[in-house]
Amino acid sequence: MAVSTADHAVVADPGVALAAAKARRAAGRALVILARSFAIFAPVFLVATFLTFALRAASGLSPATLQLGESATPDAVARIEQQWGLDRPFLAQYWSWFTDILHGQLGRSWTNGAPIAELINNGLAISLSVVALALVIGVVLGFGLGTLAAVRRTTWIDRAITGFMTVFSVMPPFVVGIVLVTVFAVGLGWLPAAGYVPTSAGTWPWFTHILLLALALSLDPMADVARQLRSGLIAAYQENYVTGAIARGLSPRRIFLRHVLRNGVGPALSVLGWRFPTLIGGSVVTEWIFGLQGFGRFANDAAQAGDVPEVQGVLVVSIVLVVTFNLIVNVVLGRVTPASQRGV
């Protein structure tokens, strides 16, 4: 067929009309995904930031008590609160805080006046390294094990994998972390027991310092991915389109890679979406064990000190991370299984 030789501007040319129709549909699909993503992101972000900001009012904490102690005079308290702009109406405070966030500013710490964005940035680099590595380990191993279990279903391999995954999923990361440190760092001395080295000091030292922690955190997502993938693949294998593909004479390998995997991977992908917050949350405890000054540790310290802007910063960053990660998962899901976008 003549494909879009649109130079002549002949409106009635079927080739042009066809190309236009195709372009409209492709643009429509992309637009739908974008609009949908934004429609999820915007209200979640608004509501979550509002609740976060209401935290100060709800907690009754004030920078004055942090700086002056419990016995401060009301005058001194009022003066300091005025310095921080806390005497303004609640919504006005929220608005200026919110617009700052949109510009990447998270305010200043009550305890030391340092910009919170920078404080969080330092910790976040560490934590994201760990979480990303944990995700990679979890996804790769979970994928392999889940696939193996599905392909060899009802054999002893399947039973062994399913059993191990069940055990993994109920083991708290900090317990696994302690065991790993005891065995590999203290006992065998293969890996450092604590501390963090940035990538600028070399990839290998960086990798060895976060490996044990990442391993400890990876068990949960690994177990989830493996189990979801196993059941997703088994369900996909029972679909009629597999029979159809067999009848068309496609090889078992091709049927698995192109037809079954694509449709069976959905649940495993979406479980990753809600595993991510748990990973970040889990890092609070594990970072203590591994002596890392990460995002989790920072969050913990901020809450202990009653430094409300720091806690708010932590929450905002968490919200952005979690929502963004879920958006990515959704977009990938939409690409892999287009029918799921319609709830088909």
Place this chain on the structure above:
Amino acid sequence: MTTTRPDGTVTVTVPVARPAAPPAAPSAPAPSARADSPAAPAVVLAVCDVRIRDEVNDREIVRGVSFDLRPGQAVGIVGESGSGKTLTCRAILGILPEHFAVSDGSIEIAGRDIAGLTTPQWTDLRGSTISAVFQDPASYLNPSIKVGAQITEVIQVKSGLRRRAARRRALELLTAVHLREPELVYDQYPHELSGGMLQRILIATAIAAGPQVLIADEATTALDVTVQAEILDLLADLRERTGLALVVVSHDLAVVAQVCDEVLVMREGEVVERGATADVLYHPRHEYTQLLIAEHEQYGLDRYLDAPNDPNDPGPAEQRKELDGVH
């Protein structure tokens, strides 16, 4: 929509694409030399006294089905659900459900006994020699892949064509199954198309590698009546133009009568009647066949439209007309 009739007034411009490589069949004629005369083409599908057993409760579900099929022939299998017609088809395709097995008899596809075939041999055979379409076409296409890509996949894998050539062939096939705007349909997902269009696409995927035999297992059952008639016309048309041999399975006598020369009537796993379509329709010997026909006469719309035809010797056109109605 296209209203090509199977009785000769077909006006199709694009021929159905046959594979670039010639089909492997002619080299292997049936060893038992089933051909009645030297001129008759070789049997492409020989089903001989096939019995299928359910290994769980050790019951025989299909008890002796036999028929031969030559290029361009069409055999119909009629029976109520549970009569074993679908299992017979699945046995021919080598896709019997778990714990069902062919316990006796033989099936030969293009002269090859399927009993000892390995998985790679089956993969070779399916698609390029024998293929199938089923009821509920939407579920037999991958929901996550554009329909055009699913046809192209078959062509690339089975005929070894490159991507562009395969795409061109797929578009020809979409035209050949009477889809309007094949270019547009090519890039659509199954959930964006109607049942009738999907069945045409399923047929296109099934014939993409140029098989000699096509099994249509209740292929028109889920479709509404006008679409059903169009799909049957399409099958008859393919048969006429390309010499495709058809096995048409339906619970509906009228469907089978519209396309097939020979009919097998099955009930509870047994073939209760077998013969040329006209004979079975007008001189049914078995009481079950008589019942099926009586039901048609009782519930069919034709009864209300005009007086019954002379049952003694109606011409083929009248036969078709009589059974073409609403079910």
